[in-house]
Amino acid sequence: MEIKRLLFRYTPTNRYSITALVASIFSYRKDIDLIEVRHLNEIFNFEVKGTVVLFSFMSFDFETVEKEVKILKNKGYTLIAGGPHATANPQQTLNIGFDYVFIGDGEENIRKFINGEFPSNRIYDGISKRVDLSNFPPFCPEKNLYMPIEITRGCPFSCGYCQTPRLAGKVVRHRTLEQIIEFSKIGVKNGRKIARFISPNSFGYGSKNGVIPNPEKVDNLLYNLKKVGVEEIYFGTFPSDVRPESINEEILSVIKKYVNNKYIVIGAQSGSDRILKLINRGHDIEQIENALYLLNKFGFIPRVDFIFGFPFETDEDIDKTFEFIKKIVNKYNAKVHAHTFMPLPGTPLANIGAGKLKEKHYKFLGTLTAQGYLDGYWLKQEELARRVASVNSSSPI
Ligand code: SF4
Secondary structure (H helix, E strand, C coil), X not given: CCCCEEEEECCCCCHHHHHHHHHHHHCCCCCCEEEEECCHHHHCCCCCCCEEEEXXXXXXXXXXXXXXXXXXXXXXXXXXXECHHHHHCHHHHHHCCXXXXXXXXXXXXXXXXXXXXXXXXCEEEECCCCCCHHHCCCCEHHHCECCCEECEECCCCCCCCCCHHHHHCCCCEECCHHHHXXXXXXXXXXXXXXXXXXXXXXXXXXXXXXXCCCHHHHHHHHHHHHHCCCCEECCCXXXXXXXXXXXXXXXXXXXXXXXXXXXXXXXXXXXXXXXXXXXXXXXXHHHHHHHHHHHHHCCCEEEEEEEECCCCCCHHHHHHHHHHHHHHHHHHCCEEEEEECCCCCCCCCCCCCCCCCCHHHHHHHHHHHHCCCEECCHHHHHHHHHHHHHHHHHCCC
């Protein structure tokens, strides 16, 4: 098959994946058209021969993707898939009609695909063969495609609800400081003077285990970003967050010198030690509180992630979490970012059923929202959780 063009099926959740793949392909080969399509109908403008349509999707988009795949397959298009769902469930993804599936890291394997190297089992393995981030550009300035620089990939933790350790691996891989600076310089030249980052734990940048901060390395990074003309730096905030145990005085003193964000996003997930154990968070309430105390001391507003509606959550767990939230809002000026539990495929908690909120959740979360202390897509996620659970139950694996 001679590939003339790759059509990237854009969704609101896959912009970063598409940008990373376009950057990898474009820096390698310039003879293939790389086109983003926002609507299914746009695809029909391209002849079937030489066209490959690429999907990268989350589990809650599975039903929509399945419908589109049926239509495109009937017309004869070649279809490939990657991203969190395909990685968690490659066989199911092939079964609905995809020709090839990419699991784990995609940057190297997409190059193999366009070169005509096709695996016999139709699954490109980016899990056992991980990439070195610094061998690939973090974005594609030539196509005016930018995104926050992914400074670290991989997470050593195994939180029960999270797909990252499988998608990105458990070994922490940092992009080199030199490459981050080189690309930030290009961004600045093109008017991109605001720096944001992607990482499972931005305070772990440059550290061996990705957990105990390396303040010197982070200082070096932020200092050099300023030196090449970055005007605003957002570090430890969207679209990455920080582990509670990675917050200490040293790292806060460093980032305080450079950053523009008032908020630091920190994952807590529950105010019940029992739940923290069950979801394998690897920290307890005391560590969360210690982190919030330090953030407050350094003048940051903690923006704290919580997950509600675990099927094994008891009334006592819920009450403990609500009490903890009230305490941290009052004592540390914290804001809450609320989620409803989704049983994502490939995670240890995939088969325990959808997250379900109780009357007391709606009341408490609604009140905090009205008071301006809470935000998040927790209501929408309750619906998405049901969709994800039904995809899990229909999976052949
Ligand atoms: S939730 Fe965060 S710390 Fe836990 S496994 Fe996922 S990325 Fe790692």
